[in-house]
Amino acid sequence: MKIHKNLDAIFNSIPNNVKLVAVSKTKPINQIKLAYDFGQKDFGENKVQELINKYNSLNKDIKWHMIGHLQRNKVKFIVPFIHLIHSVDSYRLLKEINKQGFKCNRLINVLIQIDISNDNSKFGFSYSEFEELVNKNELNSFKNVCVKGFMGMASFTDNQKKIGLEFKSLNNFYLKYKSSLKLDTLSMGMSGDYKIALEHNSNMIRLGSSIFGSR
Numbered sequence: 001m002k003i004h005k006n007l008d009a010i011f012n013s014i015p016n017n018v019k020l021v022a023v024s025k026t027k028p029i030n031q032i033k034l035a036y037d038f039g040q041k042d043f044g045e046n047k048v049q050e051l052i053n054k055y056n057s058l059n060k061d062i063k064w065h066m067i068g069h070l071q072r073n074k075v076k077f078i079v080p081f082i083h084l085i086h087s088v089d090s091y092r093l094l095k096e097i098n099k100q101g102f103k104c105n106r107l108i109n110v111l112i113q114i115d116i117s118n119d120n121s122k123f124g125f126s127y128s129e130f131e132e133l134v135n136k137n138e139l140n141s142f143k144n145v146c147v148k149g150f151m152g153m154a155s156f157t158d159n160q161k162k163i164g165l166e167f168k169s170l171n172n173f174y175l176k177y178k179s180s181l182k183l184d185t186l187s188m189g190m191s192g193d194y195k196i197a198l199e200h201n202s203n204m205i206r207l208g209s210s211i212f213g214s215r
């Protein structure tokens, strides 16, 4: 089976400490089940409705990752079950996640998305915006949110050196805050660039097409 073969090849090529998130967006339930049967338990989606439909249709021991831009009015639908939100891109979103986390009595694990690319289409905090949040001590006021680390998407380019520099700078930023903020997750790398991301300390990669084929 292609999906099993792909997963096997990926697991054989990444270090043990690296968590693989299988990005199943647009892919049908039966393909997710194939990956699940191979032992894959972490899946990522980028649209709330699709995420909820898949959560309802599949085994409850799956860890669901929200990796796409999240609208504040939709936070309440995923907070009861979400494992990790990678795409926290504003203070107002963080505040809403905290509010909804409180309502369902859960501590919601999140990553701060940092805009490390030159692409206008990408969301995220700038480095200085996040720095400001920390310096103003704003993170501590959110009792139902736990910031575990950062997520970044490199520029859409063939220039490997540029991609490497973007991952390198996010890793430096991660290392700067790792101990003081008790961070443990650096989510960098997609099918096209995860090998570069792993050279720069990534410990969570988000792979879609290299597992399930192109979309």
Ligand SMILES: *Cc1c(COP(=O)(O)O)cnc(C)c1O
Pocket (backbone or CB within 6 Å): 023, 025, 046, 067, 068, 153, 189, 190, 191, 192, 206, 207, 208, 209, 210
């Ligand atoms: C779609 C997506 C991925 C996976 O992309 P592939 O190129 O298919 O591996 C990873 N991260 C995010 C945020 C995505 O939207």
